[in-house]
Amino acid sequence: MAALTQRERLAIPRQEMPTQDPQVRRTNFNEVALGFSQELALREADRCLQCAVPHCVEGCPVGVLIPQFIKALREGDLTGAVAAMKVKNGLPAICGRVCPQETQCEARCVLGKKGEPVAIGRLERFVGDFELAGRTCPLVRTPSTGKRVAIVGSGPAGLTCAVEMGRLGHQVVIFESLHKAGGVLTYGIPEFRLPKSVVNGEIDYAMECLGIEIRTDHIIGRTLTMRELLSEFDAVFIGSGAGLPSFMNIPGINYNGVMSANEFLTRVNLMKGYQFPEYDTPVKVGKRVAVIGAGNVAMDAARCSLRLQALRAAQSGEEAGEVHIVYRRSHEEVPARAEEVHHAEEEGVIFDFLTNPVEILGTEKGQVCGMRCIRMALGEPDSSGRRRPVPIEGSEFEMEVDTVIMALGTSPNPLVFVDAEELERTRHGTVVADAATMRTRMARVWAGGDVVTGAATVVSAMGAGKVAAADMQRYLEHGGEW
């Protein structure tokens, strides 16, 4: 078959991702996006123009060889596509699902200038899933260097740094505080966006190939300290994330039914609370749930709440209830990915914009029963460039709710800094690290991901893990001043 002409490629529409119907999926925890079939994937791959200067790659924090993997894919060489993918990214099935491609690679795609960009993320996922099932192209480790590298945290930053250092022949040990690996991929992102079988499958595969050991139940700062790690390892990378939840400073936050999104999502995802009593950890939401905040975590919490309500309704025969997102700014300023907001809307989450809680109300027994809120208006832009929300005087009103989930952002867990005073930190509690090398102020210690930036994305954390690994390798080979 002759190759397509450019005109023919341009004529192919962007292939839609098959998804579960919104009315069905809001009642289960199965994955929403079902993935491309091979036919859809090849058709989408045919849209790529193979630009001489591929801007898409510039948009990728880990620099995936996008034109190369797409070329192999459309030639039907799936193993070749995996091989091209793995040059830069050891975790494609995860990235293909959770990267904000619309602001990264796909935002730079030349096709996006006039029409719709190539669905790079969907293709990445297709290639990742193919490899997860077939294991055709294992990561390879170069001969052992005899150097030992410790990684603190098994989330996206730590895993990426571990994979890079493992490939280079170093002996890598990852220390994870929880009982399961994956960090936010495991405790934070719900099953319906990122199935845990994908997370475990991709991590296990990479760790097996590279002989990387994951020691769970190790809390750095308590079980072991940074100083102890440095006495046993040649280099240490901190990718401990931003795990500390924030609560609003308003009255009533300790009523029963008020929780952090971290607690709620950990109960649901890590502990499988939605399968209680099959699993021992309970999780419950009432009939009127308010999620405060409008980031990706808020969308996850809202969509998990809908599903828990539906599961309960199916058992009891009662009405499911309502889930509200309460956000002090307007639709335009919503920080969550457009796709997540769209999915939440489709599933029936109600958005209350320009609304801010000022007090949580409770019953005599200590159970939350409502929120006193105030309407907001948008004023002048603040330091973040977004228009500052200003309370409208006299606009207070009460909202009936029985569950309040606070999704207001997170900050780094300070435990890791116990006995490591040299690790300089900002006033936000994040670690100071050089952007070009990810070196901290403590010798032989690198850091990256949310612990440095504050809560951000999975792939930016992976990018930081990669940058740190490159500099760590230079340091292990050549030494030099810190």
Place this chain on the structure above:
Amino acid sequence: MYRILEKQVLSDVTKLMVVEAPQVARKARAGQFVIVINDEHGERIPLTIADFDREAGTITLIFQEVGKSTMQMGAKEVGDTFLTVAGPLGHPTEIEQYGTVACVGGGVGIAPLYPIARALHQAGNHVISIIGARTQSLLFWEDKMAAVSDEMIVCTDDGSYKRKALVTEPLKELLEARGGEIARVWAIGPAIMMKFVSLTTKPYQVPTIVSLNTIMIDGTGMCGGCRVLLEEGAQFVCVDGPEFDGHKVNWDNLLARQAFYREEERAAVERWQHECRLDKVLEGGA
């Protein structure tokens, strides 16, 4: 995997287990806790460390079977394992030479109180221990507590053993008689007991340290489910505690929060007991 090396039945519902966990034993200090998970389906259970042996690499856990997870723990035998024993977590007790101190332990709270009393005793304090339980069969470690105490009072709520009293009664007498002498009080036991110990000591202005065991998941500051209201605002039991100034704790809020999952706990226990009965029937039939 963390192996159980020794098991003692302290009462029908109170079990002691010595568990292999060298990385925890190496660091453990009085007042700290661990997170234990039974198996793949298990929840994360916070338990205060009752004792530890750095050389043997073991820690001692004592727990009361109050819910499904602790019942399942109690059904384990020597040689069985836990999926997780993670720690040591929380701040250790601040041990100094205070002079004369009182250690008040109620029920299963006697277990975490013991290493604190021992450390205080070793630091040269005059330790007065008051231990109590609902009834005689729930009392344990009287001998161990006696060995690290300079004075000791034992009581039971129902009078089935030694003095018939709640622990707050001898405590009040002690404060009344020798109030100026007592520099500090530690109280560990059910929340309601710690509340009343704090209320008892407050008029005498004796600093009172309580060790809280609230609902939590990770134990590392991540979920915030354990938050407790103090005079100065909310704090996390797992990373800011587990020990707090008992006079500053909002006890009513703490008690309400502990009851949040009561219905679910009851359902889980029923299910567990039903499964156990089925197992017995099946074993009998085989």
